[in-house]
Amino acid sequence: MAVRHPKHCCILLLLLALLSFHPPSSCSLDPQQSDSGAAPPDRDAEDVATKELQSADAPRRKLLQTSGAGVPFPPLKVLSNGKPCILFQARKLSLRYERQKQVDLTERAFSPHKAVDTTQSVCRQDKATLVMMFGDVDDLKGLSIRLQLSNTFYEASGRWWYSMDSLSLLYNVSEEAAFNASEVYAPSSSSYHCVHVSSLERHSGLLRPGGERARRWTVTFTDFQIQAFNVTSGRFSAASDCTTFLTPAILMGLVTSLILLLVLAYALHLLLHLKHIERDDDSKADVYFPQDPEQSEGCCVESLADKDTP
Numbered sequence: 001m002a003v004r005h006p007k008h009c010c011i012l013l014l015l016l017a018l019l020s021f022h023p024p025s026s027c028s029l030d031p032q033q034s035d036s037g038a039a040p041p042d043r044d045a046e047d048v049a050t051k052e053l054q055s056a057d058a059p060r061r062k063l064l065q066t067s068g069a070g071v072p073f074p075p076l077k078v079l080s081n082g083k084p085c086i087l088f089q090a091r092k093l094s095l096r097y098e099r100q101k102q103v104d105l106t107e108r109a110f111s112p113h114k115a116v117d118t119t120q121s122v123c124r125q126d127k128a129t130l131v132m133m134f135g136d137v138d139d140l141k142g143l144s145i146r147l148q149l150s151n152t153f154y155e156a157s158g159r160w161w162y163s164m165d166s167l168s169l170l171y172n173v174s175e176e177a178a179f180n181a182s183e184v185y186a187p188s189s190s191s192y193h194c195v196h197v198s199s200l201e202r203h204s205g206l207l208r209p210g211g212e213r214a215r216r217w218t219v220t221f222t223d224f225q226i227q228a229f230n231v232t233s234g235r236f237s238a239a240s241d242c243t244t245f246l247t248p249a250i251l252m253g254l255v256t257s258l259i260l261l262l263v264l265a266y267a268l269h270l271l272l273h274l275k276h277i278e279r280d281d282d283s284k285a286d287v288y289f290p291q292d293p294e295q296s297e298g299c300c301v302e303s304l305a306d307k308d309t310p
Contacts, residue, residue, distance in 0.1 A: 072091065072106070072110075073106070073110035073111055074089075074110070075089035075225070075236065076088045076089065076115075076118070076132075077234060078118050078123065078130060080123040084233070085128070085228070085231055086130050086231065087225075087226065087228075087234070087235075087236055088130055088147075088225070088226045089224075089225045089226075089236075090109070090110070090222060090223055091106070091222045091223035092104070092220070092221070092222040092223070093105045093106050093109050093220075093222075094106075094219075094220050095169070095218070095219055096218040097140075097216060097218075098216050103137060103140075105134060105145075108134050108137075109132055116132045116134060117132070117133040117134075117135075118132060118133075119133075120133065125151065125229075126150060126151045127149070127150055128148075128149045128150075128151070128162075128229065129146065129147070129148050129149070130147040130226075131145075131146045132144060132145045141171065141172050142172065143169070143170070144169075144170040144171070145167070145170075146166075146168040146170060147181075147226070148164070148165045148166050148167075149162055149163065149165065149226075149229075150162065150163060151188055151228075151229045160187065160188035160229070161185055161187055161188060162185065162187075162188050162229050163181075163182055163185035164181040164182070164192075164226070165180075165181065165182060166178055166180060166210070167181050167207055167219065169214075169217060175213065176213070177210075177214040177216070178210040178211065178214055179199060179208060179209055179214055179219065180207070180209075180210050181197070181206060181207055181208075184197060184206055184242075188229045188230050189237060190239060191225055191226065191236040191237050192224075192226050192227070192240055192242070193224065193225040193240070193242070194206070194221075194224050194225075194242035195223060196224070197221040198220040199214075199218055199219045200218060200220060203220065
């Protein structure tokens with residue numbers, strides 16, 4: 001049977017290509033598998049390379065297992081009745097006012113040799129406030145950082161969750177720069193960890209300026225981790241890590257999937273349209289066109305004779 005519509009082949013090929021599409025794997029192939037004829041590597045060199053890779057990956061795996069991995073100082077502890085009630089840690093804490101020099105407060109905040117003043121911190125069942133008073137830092141007089149957290153029970157999930165309501169910079173006696181930090185939250189039984197808690201957009205911008213004064217400041221915590229409720233020892237509980245949904249990789253995957261879905265929908269639309277045309281062609285009656293002039297004349301004579309017959 002002859003094909004009436006040549007577009008069928010193109011559409012079928014397009015559908016087969018879409019169905020056989022497989023995204024490339026992100027895992028690299030073993031050189032030994034990619035080249036079976038290559039000589040096997042030296043065993044000692046392979047063992048050394050394996051140990052170096054394991055030692056390089058160990059801090060990252062350890063970060064998921066225990067708190068404080070890769071952080072130069074132990075966590076800051078706020079005590080209530082002799083027991084820790086707030087744990088806070090960061091690998092780096094830096095501030096910048098407009099275009100001035102960046103101020104690194106990491107050692108001032110977490111060094112055990114010279115502990116920061118946290119006497120104004122408060123621990124309660126539903127509220128917690130961490131206040132770090134640094135004193136005079138460069139041109140800033142009486143610099144303090146205040147983190148306010150609240151603990152709330154949500155009936156929908158049946159769990160307690162805490163969030164960091166705000167972060168404030170207090171300086172020069174009466175000036176304050178407040179940031180909204182409501183995106184920092186975790187279950188009350190867990191600590192909260194994020195690679196960056198910052199006012200910079202390139203670091204997800206979890207700290208939102210609450211006014212014109214706060215927009216002049218840049219605040220960045222690296223490897224931020226905090227637990228302000230249900231602290232049972234001097235160590236962090238299992239961490240609830242921050243996640244960003246629309247990362248560049250996820251966004252590219254969504255766009256690619258959307259394009260493939262549009263192409264597939266268009267191909268199906270063409271296929272259904274061509275089937276509809278085929279049904280219309282099959283329903284039409286076949287028309288006979290004689291090609292021999294004598295046959296055509298004979299046909300006409302027979303028709304006239306039939307009409308003259310009484």
